[in-house]
Every structure is written in structure tokens, then in C-alpha cells.
Amino acid sequence: MKRKTWLFIGLLVSFIGSFYEFVPRTVIKSIHPTLIMDIIILGKRIRQNDLILLGTILLIFGFVCMYKFVKMK
Amino acid sequence: MNAIDMIYHLATSWAVHLNYVAVKITIIFLSVYLITELVGKKKEQGIVVSILGPFMFYLYYLFANPTIDRAVFTLDEQFWFFFLHVGFMFIAYFMLWYLIQKKQGMWNSLGTLLLSTMAFDLLFLMVMWRVQGIPEDEAAQMLTFGLIWPPFLLLFIAFFIGIMLNKFWVGSVLSSVAMMWLRNVGHGVYIFIISMFLWSVLGWIRRET
Numbered sequence: 294m295k296r297k298t299w300l301f302i303g304l305l306v307s308f309i310g311s312f313y314e315f316v317p318r319t320v321i322k323s324i325h326p327t328l329i330m331d332i333i334i335l336g337k338r339i340r341q342n343d344l345i346l347l348g349t350i351l352l353i354f355g356f357v358c359m360y361k362f363v364k365m366k
Numbered sequence: 367m368n369a370i371d372m373i374y375h376l377a378t379s380w381a382v383h384l385n386y387v388a389v390k391i392t393i394i395f396l397s398v399y400l401i402t403e404l405v406g407k408k409k410e411q412g413i414v415v416s417i418l419g420p421f422m423f424y425l426y427y428l429f430a431n432p433t434i435d436r437a438v439f440t441l442d443e444q445f446w447f448f449f450l451h452v453g454f455m456f457i458a459y460f461m462l463w464y465l466i467q468k469k470q471g472m473w474n475s476l477g478t479l480l481l482s483t484m485a486f487d488l489l490f491l492m493v494m495w496r497v498q499g500i501p502e503d504e505a506a507q508m509l510t511f512g513l514i515w516p517p518f519l520l521l522f523i524a525f526f527i528g529i530m531l532n533k534f535w536v537g538s539v540l541s542s543v544a545m546m547w548l549r550n551v552g553h554g555v556y557i558f559i560i561s562m563f564l565w566s567v568l569g570w571i572r573r574e575t
Contacts, residue, residue: 314429342430346389349426350396356418357400364405 296365303358310351313344367394367419367458369485371451373518376511383506384492389426394419394455407467412459420451466571472529479525479564483541484518486560490553520544525561534565 312321318341321328330339368391372382397419401411424445458481465474488509495505521541528537538561546554 314425345426345430346392348429349393349422352425353393353396353418353422354400357397357404360401360414361404 296362299358299362299365303355303362305355306351306358307355310348310353310355312348314348314352318344367451367455369481369488370454370458372488373484373511373514374450374454376509376514379511381506382488382492382509383502384489384496387489387492390423393423393426397422398459407463409460409463412456412463416452416455416459419455420448423451424448465568475568476522476525476529478568479561480518480521482564483521483525483557483561484514487517487545487553487557488514490556517545517548520548521557535562538562538565 318329321344330344332339368387371390372387374380375382398415401415401418405411405414424447461474461477465471465478491509491513492505495508500508521544524540524544525534525537527540528534531537538558541561542554542558544554545557
């Protein structure tokens with residue numbers, strides 16, 4: 294992948310990750326109810342901590358993409 | 367890393383809770399895998415990984431809702447634990463890094479295999495208790511340092527013998543027998559499979575690099 298692609302993916306994924314990590318649940322729900330992913334998967338309801346974990350994982354991925362961008366000179 | 371972390375917490379009377387161990391394993395695994403796969407496997411990446419993983423699960427602790435009673439479970443969520451986790455991650459990463467890159471060591475092999483096997487052993491215990499329906503606070507009381515140091519010592523001796531003889535299967539068999547004696551037959555078989563699997567993976571990684 295090209296250098297700019299890594300930067301684009303990194304920024305996008307970091308933005309989504311930050312959204313789920315730092316924005317309170319009530320605010321996310323007020324933007325649009327489907328964003329809180331109030332669904333059941335394999336018999337388990339998606340909870341707030343699951344969204345936080347998703348946000349954390351996305352932030353890791355975002356960081357790695359930006360690190361890759363920096364290293365690709 | 368998780369083995370070092372769990373052993374330290376149990377030795378210092380901090381709670382080890384399955385859900386948080388699962389979160390840590392997920393975050394650490396992703397950090398290490400993504401950086402080593404996409405960026406590189408040098409010393410610089412080791413330092414970055416050692417900081418990134420612990421920082422990200424501190425972030426998780428900070429923003430996640432507390433779901434378990436902190437009066438029963440004293441978790442490692444204070445900021446100073448970040449530095450401790452960085453140290454543990456550093457040890458784990460570079461122990462394996464020196465083993466693979468520099469082809470150094472009996473002690474690196476022993477440390478890597480021993481700690482990895484202990485991590486799987488503790489996970490097995492926690493999962494079995496969860497499956498058996500043992501309440502979380504009761505499981506937390508049961509998982510103590512007194513429960514883990516005997517198998518740790520016996521695994522150390524067994525793996526040491528296997529590595530010294532250059533026949534790791536001997537170490538696996540001895541460790542399996544030790545766990546059958548300490549716990550039960552199923553546990554012993556599990557340890558045999560895990561240790562042989564880890565040894566095979568280590569051998570494969572060394573051949574590929």
C-alpha cells in the first residue's frame with residue numbers, strides 16, 4: 294500500500310476509535326441510536342465496555358497505520 | 367507478558383479476573399502482532415510495543431465501566447501500574463526477540479516456554495472455574511500465589527531437564543506427570559499438549575528466521 298493510504302486509514306480508524314473510546318454513550322445515542330450497536334450477537338448483548346474495547350482496538354490499529362506511514366520514507 | 371503480570375499480581379495479592387485478563391491478552395496480542403507484521407521486528411518496535419500495549423489497556427481501564435465490585439477485586443487500574451506493565455512487556459518482548467534474532471539461549475528458551483505454559487495453565491484454571499459456575503468472587507479467592515508456585519517450580523525443573531538433554535519431549539512428559547500429580551489427569555494432558563505445541567512453534571519461528 295502507498296504511504297498516503299496508510300495515513301488515510303490511520304486517521305480514519307483513529308477517528309472512529311476515538312469516537313467510541315472517548316464519547317459518552319448518551320452522546321453517541323443522541324447522534325443516532327444505531328451507533329451504540331444495541332444488538333445481540335451469539336446470545337450476548339453488546340455492552341458499553343464492548344464498544345470501549347472496540348474503540349481501543351481501532352486506536353491500536355490507527356496508531357500502527359500512522360507508525361507505518363512515518364517509517365515509510 | 368500476561369504470565370509475568372498474573373504471577374506478579376498473585377504474589378502481591380492483587381486480583382486476577384478472567385475478563386480483564388482476556389482484555390489484556392487481546393490488546394497485547396494485537397499491539398505486538400500489528401507492529402511486528404506491518405512495521406518491523408527490531409529493537410525500536412520492541413520499545414514502541416512495550417509502551418503501546420500497556421498504555422492502551424490503561425486507556426481501556428480509564429473509560430470502561432467498572433462491572434465488578436472493587437471491594438472484592440483490587441485490580442491493577444492505577445496509573446503507576448502502567449510503568450510496571452511496560453517493564454513486563456519489555457522483558458517478554460526482548461526475551462523472545464533475543465531468542466529469535468540472536469539465537470541466544472537456553473535461559474531465553476526456558477523463560478519463554480515456562481512463562482507461556484504458565485499463562486495457558488492459569489487461563490485453563492480460570493476458564494474451568496467459570497464453566498463450572500463458580501462465582502467470580504469465590505474464584506478470585508481461590509486463585510492465589512500458593513496455588514501457582516508449586517506448578518511453576520515443577521515446570522521449571524521439568525523444562526530445564528528437557529532443554530539440557532536437548533529432548534524437550536522429556537520435559538513435556540515430566541511436566542505433564544507433575545501436573546497430573548498436582549492437579550488431575552486432564553490438566554496433565556493439557557500441559558503436555560500446550561508445552562509440545564509451544565516448543566514446536568518456537569522451533570518453527572527459529573527455523574523461519
